[in-house]
Every structure is written in C-alpha cells, then in structure tokens.
Amino acid sequence: MPSYSYTAINSDGLTETSSLRAADLGDALSILSSHGLTPIAVKEGHTVDSWWNRDITSLGASRSARSQDLEDFFNTFSVLLKAKLPLTNALRFCEDRSRRRAFRRDLRSIRDAVENGASLSGSARADRCCVPAAVSGIARAWRESE
Secondary structure: OOEEEEEEEOOOOOEEEEEEEOOOHHHHHHHHHHOOOEEEEEEEEOOOOOHHHOOHHHHOOOOOOOHHHHHHHHHHHHHHHHOOOOHHHHHHHHHHHOOOHHHHHHHHHHHHHHHOOOOHHHHOOOOOOOOOHHHHHHHHHHHHHO
16 A cells, blocks of 8 residues: 655644555545545655654644644743742743644643642643653653652
C-alpha cells in the first residue's frame, strides 16, 4: 500500500503535516476527512525530515499547540520556575502569554488541576491536553529521579 504525505488543517485550525498509508489518493482523502482534517496538500510518497527539522509535536500528538507554542511555553516556564515563582503563578503567566485559544484553555485546565491538588505531570497528561506524551513522560521520569 502506498504512502501519502499531507498537510492539513485540523478542527482547531492548526496545520498538521504527516503521512499515512492508503490504497489510493481517494482513500487517503477519505482517511483525512474521517479524522476531521481538511487537506491542503496530499502527494504520493513519504518524506522523512532530518531529526533537526522535526517538530516537537513528533514526540506525540498535540491538538492545541504548534511546536513554537510548546517551545515558547517550556522556555518561559523553566525561567519562571528557576526564579522561584510559584508553580500556579508560572502557569497563569504562560497561559496569559499564549496566542492560541485552545492552548490557553489547556494551560488553564492544567493550572486548575494543580490548584486542586493534582501533580503537574498528572495534570498535563497528553490524552487530556497540549503536552505531547513523550514530553510529559520525560517530566515524570525527571520528577521521580529527584
């Protein structure tokens, strides 16, 4: 079965680029549509970016954030935590600074859960928010190693 590379818009209005296997172009378009994606470009053949060109979201799906959103968040969040700003204040700052509504919503959800006693890693589980699964797993492993 051939591979198809595609760029599509998801339900949050974010651009996704990936690939899939399908019997033909029509089948590829049907698969994208069934996943709630609006194709911008679809071509036969799979191209793999070099590791340095890959999106941080390749570490796991993120529906509300682009790689730049995640990079900005982690850079800002780490600086605020190093400056000893309380965790919930750092989350609120990052939430207020975010440009995307869906990403702000996810950060607010994380902050609310932390304010109600949940752990940060538990609040940021990838199945519930913007943080890719591998990133939340790295954070959990780091916390457990302390």
